[in-house]
Amino acid sequence: MLSSAIAVTFAALGLAAAACTTVGKVTHTHYGYPDNDPPGPATAYDCGRNFKAGGTGTYADPVTFASAQGEFTKCEIIYDPYLRKYLRYEDYCQQCTEDWAASPKIHHIDVWTGSATVNGGQEQIQCENDLTPADKSQTIVRQPATNLPVDMN
Template structure:
């Protein structure tokens, strides 16, 4: 039988492991149907009932798909992306992210567009327009009630919502 002190210590330590944090210095890029590998909506992980397809509106209940290096973040982990005011979930891997992570540079790639329509070169041009350069913070173990902009980043055939990216938004818990 565990002592009361052991139970309290375990509960406190569990709380620390779930504490919100704001790691920074992430390269942030974008990908979608036409430049996924292979092209299409398939993801490496099956998280949250999407049957292995990328997507999401960016709410906590429906986070946008993000890709990163294996081990950089936890599989199916939900993070908050102040750059987009959206929640994202690790559902995929990214070759360039893996290279960068092995070289000590955190990198996430964020899904744009539909999981059923290939936006072609218009979508790739939009992804490039959304990639501002610089380094950004994310929020790990975020609260579920942050403000969210559910505007899609790309809508085929050629709507690119670069005005729904907020590079000066700070990350905070």
């Protein structure tokens, strides 16, 4: 059950309880060109970008995220209130898979950052680390409304 503060926040964002599902205690990490396996923009699933990571974060152009097989439906779009962006499940994440296999299961998403054409090297990896909040500290929204606020930065 959501605390009343979280429920009020989601209500302010226009999230109707029947139209979506919130998942709490989600671990967020970030990855990009230099630390993808293999390095580059390749994704495991083609969700309309020809197996390349990307996105701006709108519902029409969600940012790629990786997770464990079976945790999300391929190409599923979620909303991330932490980043204020829509994300689409397009890639595989080994650490996410290990976390999902743990007992109890740990929800874990790995969000694409940076360019699909330029390797940002160690500077990008440091930026990814700086963006990463504490483990199991975030909430995501499954089956989100299509008009939630998006941060275009």
